[in-house]
Amino acid sequence: MAVGQRTTRQREAVDRVMAQSEEFRTAQQVHELLRARGDQVGLTTVYRTLQAMADAGEVDVLRTGDGEAAYRRCTSEQHHHHLVCTGCGRTVEIEDPDVHAWTQRIGAQHGFHDVRHDLEIYGVCEECWARG
Amino acid sequence: MAVGQRTTRQREAVDRVMAQSEEFRTAQQVHELLRARGDQVGLTTVYRTLQAMADAGEVDVLRTGDGEAAYRRCTSEQHHHHLVCTGCGRTVEIEDPDVHAWTQRIGAQHGFHDVRHDLEIYGVCEECWARG
DNA sequence: TTTCCTGCAAACCCTTTGCACATGG
DNA sequence: CCATGTGCAAAGGGTTTGCAGGAAA
Numbered sequence: 001m002a003v004g005q006r007t008t009r010q011r012e013a014v015d016r017v018m019a020q021s022e023e024f025r026t027a028q029q030v031h032e033l034l035r036a037r038g039d040q041v042g043l044t045t046v047y048r049t050l051q052a053m054a055d056a057g058e059v060d061v062l063r064t065g066d067g068e069a070a071y072r073r074c075t076s077e078q079h080h081h082h083l084v085c086t087g088c089g090r091t092v093e094i095e096d097p098d099v100h101a102w103t104q105r106i107g108a109q110h111g112f113h114d115v116r117h118d119l120e121i122y123g124v125c126e127e128c129w130a131r132g
Numbered sequence: 133m134a135v136g137q138r139t140t141r142q143r144e145a146v147d148r149v150m151a152q153s154e155e156f157r158t159a160q161q162v163h164e165l166l167r168a169r170g171d172q173v174g175l176t177t178v179y180r181t182l183q184a185m186a187d188a189g190e191v192d193v194l195r196t197g198d199g200e201a202a203y204r205r206c207t208s209e210q211h212h213h214h215l216v217c218t219g220c221g222r223t224v225e226i227e228d229p230d231v232h233a234w235t236q237r238i239g240a241q242h243g244f245h246d247v248r249h250d251l252e253i254y255g256v257c258e259e260c261w262a263r264g
Numbered sequence: 265t266t267t268c269c270t271g272c273a274a275a276c277c278c279t280t281t282g283c284a285c286a287t288g289g
Numbered sequence: 290c291c292a293t294g295t296g297c298a299a300a301g302g303g304t305t306t307g308c309a310g311g312a313a314a
Contacts, residue, residue: 006268006313028303042271047304063195067278068303083242092242099231103253110215110224112255119251121235123244138288138293160278174296179279181294199303200278 005052013039014049018059024070024091062120064089083121087128094121137184145171146181150191156202194250217257226253 005011017033018025025033031046050071053059059071065086072091081099083092099119107115137143149165150157157165163178182203185191191203211232215224231251239247 008269008313010270026303044272044305045270048270051305063197063199065195066303067195067199067201069199083238083244085244094238098234099251102230106215106226107253107255111258112215112217113258113261115253115255117251117253119231119249121239121247121249123239123247126243126245129245140288140294142295158278176280176297177295198278 009039010041010045011049013041014046014053018050018053018071018073022072022093024060024062024072024089026064026068026070028068030071081119081121083123085125085128086122087124090125141171142173142177143181145173146178146185150182150185150203150205154205156192156194156196156204158196158200158202160200162203213251213253215253215255217255217260222257 013034014030017030017037027043027047027050030050031041031043034041034046050059050069054061054071057074059073060082062070062082062084064070070089080096081094083094085091096119100117103117104115107113145166146162149162149169159175159179159182162182163173163175166173166178182191182201186193186203189206191205194202194204196202211228213226213228213231215226217223228251232249235249236247239245
């Protein structure tokens with residue numbers, strides 16, 4: 001848990017669900033999973049908790065093709081990107097050997113401070129491609 | 133214009149706006165730009181036209197961080213990225229020597245087809261930094 | 265006890281859809 | 290003509306917020 005937050009039944013439940021999988025899940029999916037396992041947590045709280053976790057850097061966020069926010073536990077502290085299938089949403093985590101350093105260099109060259117970047121890679125995975 | 137579509141004042145207006153810039157714009161921004169230049173086009177029509185253009189492969193689509201769809205004219209020009217100042221919005225165009233090739237390689241390694249990517253670099257430019 | 269958290273309901277906001285009218289071909 | 294496009298208004302759907310009650314510290 002991030003500092004400055006209280007330990008509540010609801011947050012522990014969300015933590016547990018996020019901890020047990022590496023898949024991206026929307027807030028609604030997390031909420032449904034919680035219901036399924038008997039943890040009663042309000043949808044609002046799920047939204048707020050996931051946002052807090054994202055702010056704290058505990059989970060990654062991305063937007064699905066139809067505009068939903070999807071969250072997934074960070075599996076590596078190291079800077080990385082995601083290769084996302086636009087067909088099924090399957091995601092592969094990609095280590096980033098060079099891009100980060102390159103963007104820092106570019107930013108510095110142009111006198112920019114506090115440089116960061118967003119990189120998402122999209123494609124159609126083998127299965128979805130075969131399926132048509 | 134894509135085949136099988138009628139040429140209307142509204143579509144020509146949207147085409148014109150999209151043609152004159154390489155920036156990503158949301159439907160609402162396009163609508164506002166049209167109003168500003170005196171082209172009266174309904175927001176609904178802007179949405180429908182941009183979707184049609186996306187289906188026809190005339191524009192690229194991506195989702196912004198807060199879930200809006202953003203559209204940009206497909207450019208056959210060289211692939212490049214933008215270094216954007218989060219203070220004043222100033223943008224520097226950056227040539228991309230390696231990132232594109234790298235993402236293609238990564239996608240292929242994981243069996244992905246039709247691989248593309250979005251990369252935006254953010255920072256605070258010298259002036260904004262000095263200004264505090 | 266004080267401060268933060270929760271959850272319901274309602275508000276929000278972008279986007280899509282139903283429908284009657286307008287218009288390109 | 291008539292198939293397609295347009296625009297208003299209303300519905301959709303995910304997400305956020307106001308607020309009163311509840312729980313952690």
